[in-house]
Amino acid sequence: MSYQYLMDIALILMSTKILGIIVRRFQMPQVVGALLAGLILGPAILNILHETNFINEIAELGVIVIMFTAGINTDIRDLKHTGKAGFIVAICGVIIPLIFGTGLAYLFNMEQTQSVDVLLQHIFLGVILTATSVSITVETLKELGKLSTKVGNTILAAALIDDILGLIALTIVTAMAGNDVNVLMVLGKIVLFFILISLVSYIAHKLLTLYCKMMHNKNLQRYSVAAFVLCLFMAYSAEHFFGIADIIGAFIAGLVIAGTPKAKYIASKFGPLSFLLLTPVFFASIGIKIDLPSMSWSLILFSISLVIVAILSKLFGCGLGAKLCGFKTKESVQVGFGMSCRGEVALIVANKGYALGLLSASIFGPVVIMVVSAAILTPILLKIVFYSNGSTYQQSNLVDNYEKKELLDYVEQKILYKNHVIK
Numbered sequence: 001m002s003y004q005y006l007m008d009i010a011l012i013l014m015s016t017k018i019l020g021i022i023v024r025r026f027q028m029p030q031v032v033g034a035l036l037a038g039l040i041l042g043p044a045i046l047n048i049l050h051e052t053n054f055i056n057e058i059a060e061l062g063v064i065v066i067m068f069t070a071g072i073n074t075d076i077r078d079l080k081h082t083g084k085a086g087f088i089v090a091i092c093g094v095i096i097p098l099i100f101g102t103g104l105a106y107l108f109n110m111e112q113t114q115s116v117d118v119l120l121q122h123i124f125l126g127v128i129l130t131a132t133s134v135s136i137t138v139e140t141l142k143e144l145g146k147l148s149t150k151v152g153n154t155i156l157a158a159a160l161i162d163d164i165l166g167l168i169a170l171t172i173v174t175a176m177a178g179n180d181v182n183v184l185m186v187l188g189k190i191v192l193f194f195i196l197i198s199l200v201s202y203i204a205h206k207l208l209t210l211y212c213k214m215m216h217n218k219n220l221q222r223y224s225v226a227a228f229v230l231c232l233f234m235a236y237s238a239e240h241f242f243g244i245a246d247i248i249g250a251f252i253a254g255l256v257i258a259g260t261p262k263a264k265y266i267a268s269k270f271g272p273l274s275f276l277l278l279t280p281v282f283f284a285s286i287g288i289k290i291d292l293p294s295m296s297w298s299l300i301l302f303s304i305s306l307v308i309v310a311i312l313s314k315l316f317g318c319g320l321g322a323k324l325c326g327f328k329t330k331e332s333v334q335v336g337f338g339m340s341c342r343g344e345v346a347l348i349v350a351n352k353g354y355a356l357g358l359l360s361a362s363i364f365g366p367v368v369i370m371v372v373s374a375a376i377l378t379p380i381l382l383k384i385v386f387y388s389n390g391s392t393y394q395q396s397n398l399v400d401n402y403e404k405k406e407l408l409d410y411v412e413q414k415i416l417y418k419n420h421v422i423k
Contacts (some may be wrong), residue, residue: 004028004053005054005418008049008052008054008055009049009058009267009277009281009328010207011041011048011049011243012038012041012049012055012279012281012284012299013276013280013285014281015037015041016033016034016037016038016280016283016284017262017280018033018037019032019033019034019036019037019040020033021033023036027378028380028383029091029140029143029144029379029382029383030143031136031139031140031143031283031379032376032379032380034279034280034283034284035284035286035287035375035376036099036134036287037283037284038283038284038285038286038287038288038289038290038374039281039287039288039290040287040288041288042287042289042290042291042332043288043291044287044288044291044292049284049288050288051285051288052114055281055285056284056285058278058281058285059278059281059282059285059286060246060282061387062277062278062281062282063247063278063280063282063399064231064232064235064246064247064250065136065250065270065273066138066139066247066274066278066279066282067134067135067136067138067247067248067250067251067254068169068228068231068250068251068254068270069254069256069267069270069271069274070138070147070251070254071154071250071251071252071253071254071256071369072140072254072255072257072258072263072266072270073142073147073254073256073258073267074146074148074153074156074255074258075153075258076255076256076258076259076270077150079154082153082154082157083157084159084325085154085155085157085158085321085322085325085327086154086158087157087158087208088156088321088324089154089155089157089161089318089321089322089335089339090157090158090161090162090165090318090321090322091165091327092317092318092319092320092321093130093314093318093321093339093360094130094162094165094166094169094316094317094421095156095161095312095317096314096316096320097126097129097309097310097313097314097317098127098129098169099126099313100129100158100237100312100313101125101126101128101130101310101313101364102122102123102125102303102310102412103230103308104125104309105121105122105125105126106122106308108302108305114399119171120358121358121359121360123173124173124353124358125359125363125367127166127169127170127173127349127353128346128349128350128353128359128367129309129310129313130162130165130166130169130340131162131163131165131166131205131342131343131346131349131375131401132158132159132162132163132314132339132341132342133341133342133346134155134159134162134163134247134341134349135247135282135337135339135342135343136158136283136341136343136375136378136379137139137155137159137338137339137378138156139283140254140378140382141278141338141382142378142382143242144382144383144386146207146386150331151326151327151331151334151338152240152320153417154325154327154335155335155338155339156251156393158318158335158339159339160248160251161247162339163244163247163248164190164244164248164355166349168186168187168190170349170352171319172272172388173216173358174352174356186243189243189244190242190244192242193241193242193244194241195240197234197237197249198250200234201252201253201255204230204253204256204382205256205260206326206389208226208230208238208256208257208260208261209259209261211226212260212261212262212351213261214301218253219235221269222373223260223262223265223266224265224266224269224270226251226312227257227266228270229251230253230256230257231249231250231257233249233253233363234249234250234252234253235247235253236248236249237249238263245313249411254290269319274337274381277396279304282283286343286372286375287372289347290368290371290372291371292367292368294362294364295365295366299362299365299366302363302366302420303365303366303370305371306366306367306370307369307374308379310340310342310370310373311337311340311377311381312373312402313338313380314336314337314339314340315333315337315340316336317339318335318336318338318339318340318387319332319333319334319335319336322335322336323336330385333385334382334385334386336386337381338371338378338382340374340377340378340381341378342370342371342374342375343371343372343375346370346371347367347371350364350367350368392412
């Protein structure tokens with residue numbers, strides 16, 4: 001048995017913390033530092049850390065916990081109010097990038113594979129641009145203290161709907177490419193998923209609420225275990241049975257817990273675990289996966305154009321959707337930049353296209369550069385648009401919020417223990 005994974009985790013935690021401190025000096029979110037740590041230590045630059053199954057699995061658990069806690073900290077009433085806006089933002093955030101990406105591929109007329117129609121290959125580049133990596137945006141908004149705002153809830157709702165629409169677009173294009181994909185079956189699975197997940201959520205909410213009342217604040221740690229079991233079960237079911245991203249199941253599980261009496265207590269228990277291990281590994285793993293190939297000047301120019309189009313298409317598309325829903329111009333820009341991040345979803349879609357002949361090997365490099373650039377630029381752009389009115393960005397206070405939660409939780413447990421002794 002190899003114990004190299006222990007050194008890998010140690011290097012990830014140390015590098016993400018050091019670079020996090022450095023980027024804080026420049027008033028940037030610490031997410032940027034974690035992304036840079038993986039990029040620097042990975043194959044792209046120093047080639048010290050490499051992608052392993054263990055790191056991938058911890059990273060996947062990390063993004064699940066990020067979305068789970070985001071769901072716990074989301075007010076379901078606010079999310080319902082932004083449901084219509086989220087849907088319109090998601091629609092615009094899929095259509096505009098799809099058009100822009102297709103147009104860019106057509107304009108450059110890059111070398112394509114011969115086995116699939118050229119138009120479908122151009123469209124597929126647009127499909128890649130429809131993906132949104134909500135996990136990076138969620139962590140950034142949490143760090144900025146803007147996750148529970150109107151803009152934050154709209155981004156959350158839109159990103160989740162965006163994931164479904166992107167899956168549908170991917171299914172349609174791959175079906176047109178001749179792959180044995182049944183579009184109706186995929187759509188049916190999506191509908192069935194939301195029907196069953198609503199039923200499971202209702203039952204789980206009732207049982208957890210009843211359990212909280214019956215136990216009268218005794219054995220509080222059991223709440224956290226039961227909540228995490230629900231999170232993992234719903235994440236697994238979404239991915240394994242329905243082909244839906246596991247983060248959607250995790251987020252819905254968080255919404256279920258948010259309606260229970262001990263939601264804040266449960267959220268406080270996941271803070272240290274996420275901060276100390278899962279979140280740094282997840283963001284570093286994105287950079288570790290990147291291996292930049294050698295490219296010609298034409299590909300470099302295409303890469304730069306792709307990065308610009310990737311960000312501007314989401315800004316115009318999602319910003320337009322927000323504006324149509326009555327958001328102010330500044331809020332529309334915040335929504336647009338919040339939806340502009342790409343991550344592991346775009347890479348998964350690109351890999352799928354490469355396997356089906358919809359994406360040539362020469363274009364895979366620019367897609368990787370686009371994903372890395374968008375992942376790093378989005379937290380920076382969000383910080384700028386949220387604090388462009390001259391207000392001070394008090395990042396250090398926000399980053400240490402989990403410590404305050406732990407202190408409050410400790411005080412609460414002491415009070416409960418004293419009351420129990422008195423009784």
